[in-house]
Amino acid sequence: MGEPTVFRCLSCGREYGPWERDYHCERCGPLKGGLEVLYDYGALSRSLSPYSFAQTKRFSLWRYEELLPVGYEYAVDLRAGWTPLYSRPELAAELGLSGLWIKDDSLNPTASYKDRATAVAIAAARYLGKSALTCASTGNTASSVAGFCAAAGIPAYIFVPASAPRPKIAQLLAFGATVFAVEGDYSDAQKLCREARERFGWYDRSDGASPMTIEGNKTAAFEIWEQLGGEVPDYVVVSVGDGSIISGICKGFWELVQLGFSQESPRIYGVQAEGAAAVVHAFERYRSGGRILPAEEPAKTLADSIGVGSPQDVVRAVKYVAQTDGGFITVSDQEIIAAVGELARRAGVFAEPAAAASYAGLLKLLREGTIPEGTRVALVVTGSGLKNPEGALQAGGEPIRIPPRIEEVEKTLEL
Numbered sequence: 382m383g384e385p386t387v388f389r390c391l392s393c394g395r396e397y398g399p400w401e402r403d404y405h406c407e408r409c410g411p412l413k414g415g416l417e418v419l420y421d422y423g424a425l426s427r428s429l430s431p432y433s434f435a436q437t438k439r440f441s442l443w444r445y446e447e448l449l450p451v452g453y454e455y456a457v458d459l460r461a462g463w464t465p466l467y468s469r470p471e472l473a474a475e476l477g478l479s480g481l482w483i484k485d486d487s488l489n490p491t492a493s494y495k496d497r498a499t500a501v502a503i504a505a506a507r508y509l510g511k512s513a514l515t516c517a518s519t520g521n522t523a524s525s526v527a528g529f530c531a532a533a534g535i536p537a538y539i540f541v542p543a544s545a546p547r548p549k550i551a552q553l554l555a556f557g558a559t560v561f562a563v564e565g566d567y568s569d570a571q572k573l574c575r576e577a578r579e580r581f582g583w584y585d586r587s588d589g590a591s592p593m594t595i596e597g598n599k600t601a602a603f604e605i606w607e608q609l610g611g612e613v614p615d616y617v618v619v620s621v622g623d624g625s626i627i628s629g630i631c632k633g634f635w636e637l638v639q640l641g642f643s644q645e646s647p648r649i650y651g652v653q654a655e656g657a658a659a660v661v662h663a664f665e666r667y668r669s670g671g672r673i674l675p676a677e678e679p680a681k682t683l684a685d686s687i688g689v690g691s692p693q694d695v696v697r698a699v700k701y702v703a704q705t706d707g708g709f710i711t712v713s714d715q716e717i718i719a720a721v722g723e724l725a726r727r728a729g730v731f732a733e734p735a736a737a738a739s740y741a742g743l744l745k746l747l748r749e750g751t752i753p754e755g756t757r758v759a760l761v762v763t764g765s766g767l768k769n770p771e772g773a774l775q776a777g778g779e780p781i782r783i784p785p786r787i788e789e790v791e792k793t794l795e796l
Contacts, residue, residue: 382452383425388416388592391696399450400509404590411575412675415697416592417632418450422639431611431642434603442497442600448636450596455507457533459490461500462600466608466759469728476747477754482614483730484605487765491528491552493521493686493736494601494626494763499529499586501597506584513538515583516590517574519567519622520549521686521764526586527556538583540570546685546769568677568691588623589693598629599636605759606637613637613647616752619761620738621651621709622687624660624698626763631701647759649707650751651698652742654682654714659692661709664699668708673699683714683772686735686764708751712741720744721766722776731766731773739763 385399390406392413397406399418406414429447437444442462443453464486473481489496499522506514513536516526523539530537537558541550542565553560563570571587578585588594606613613634621627627649634646653661659676667673673696680690692698702708712720717734720741725731732740739760746752766773783789 382446383420383448383450385418385450386421387419389419391415391417391700403509404585411590412693413696415589415694417697418592418596420448422636426640429640434607442500442597445600445603448603449501450593451501451504451508455504456500457503457529459496459500459529459532461489461496461597463604464488464601466605467728467730472727478758479755480614480757482605482609482759483728484601484759484761485730486601486761486763487730487732487736491521491524492765492768493525494598494761495521495525496529497600498522498588498594498597498625498629499525502584502586502591502593503529503533505591505593506586507533509584511582511584512536513581513583514586515539515574515578516585516587517541517567517570518587519685519688520545521768522586522588523558523560524549524552524556527553527558530558531556538577540574540577542567542570546771548770549768566680567689571691571693587693588625594625595629595632595697598626599633601761602630602633602637606634606643611642613643613645614759615647615756616707616758617647617649617761618739618743618746618758619649619651620684620687620735620742620763621653621660621698622657622689622735623692624651624694626761627651628694628697628701630761631705635701635704646705649702649705650742650746651702651707651709652738653709653711654684654687654717654738655711656681656714657684657688657690658711659690660695660698661711663695664702664709667699667703682717684717684734684738685769686733687738710742710745710751712738712745716741716745718772718775721772724762725766725773725776730762732762733764733766733768734772735769736762736764737772
């Protein structure tokens with residue numbers, strides 16, 4: 382495993398020894414005082430080469446064990462990471478791009494990108510001797526925690542908004558988690574989860590709580606780089622809720638530069654729904670010279686997985702994306718639903734609305750000229766369409782109902 386040298390506060394820069402703090406800077410608090418895990422990159426660059434990872438037989442995120450803060454011996458035996466990176470040259474040509482790749486993280490164990498963060502967080506919890514995990518979630522993080530805890534044989538205590546989709550809650554219960562459906566929104570679930578972790582000593586895997594989530598999330602950047610033969614795309618586009626996924630991707634590409642494995646980071650763009658755009662608004666204030674402040678706004682979107690009004694990793698997301706010279710945009714729910722169908726029909730990838738938002742965002746970035754023609758783009762799909770079948774029903778229309786006669790098929794096809 383990698384040996385972290387310091388846990389540093391994102392806001393005030395205060396440094397802590399490795400594992401001295403589990404969650405946040407004691408001075409800046411949970412919303413502004415997220416910690417970043419740093420390593421001796423000079424030493425790592427001397428002990429590793431760009432070809433080191435290809436020598437491992439681990440086809441999961443644990444192939445990058447030397448760049449993670451906990452060792453493989455604490456891992457749970459569920460294969461998170463090393464998901465496919467699909468090339469779609471025909472679609473790229475139609476969009477005017479020289480290359481388009483789709484990182485399909487719907488193929489993780491519980492069908493979302495969240496398994497990356499959970500894989501490292503639960504390993505850290507075992508390393509620290511914690512007896513149970515907890516989280517607050519709109520759905521996918523909860524599913525991930527429930528699944529990994531079931532595999533590890535430890536309890537999972539999960540707080541979700543009572544409005545969370547029934548298919549996602551059903552998955553939690555099937556995994557044997559204790560589920561609290563909180564009568565309120567996501568921020569209410571978050572607050573109750575933080576109180577519970579302090580009272581009962583559970584390890585909190587909520588997005589933005591532990592820096593271990595960022596360490597898991599960064600591995601997709603390593604995979605994109607490795608799967609592209611040691612190169613990086615010009616742009617990466619990903620949907621954003623709390624900000625933890627995009628923060629991890631930014632950190633992963635930054636670390637590749639620190640190690641000397643890449644000359645530069647891609648420009649990274651985050652996509653939010655118009656009705657849940659707290660990170661976008663925080664970024665706009667920051668670019669106008671203002672401070673990055675923890676946001677709390679109403680959130681209303683059919684893309685439930687990114688329907689976050691009080692994002693927990695907003696400070697990190699804004700800072701990290703700005704460092705890549707990227708940005709954030711919003712798309713409408715109508716654009717998101719259209720993207721669900723178009724991504725499925727044109728790329729063969731079935732994404733839930735929150736995940737398809739990245740494709741809707743890519744189309745908007747191309748229309749506006751923010752991403753120029755002739756460039757190479759990696760699109761991150763963060764969750765399966767099976768997570769939210771209502772979105773697919775809206776995107777796909779209705780089947781053709783006919784009597785059981787071949788003539789009816791022929792008539793319908795106008796043959």
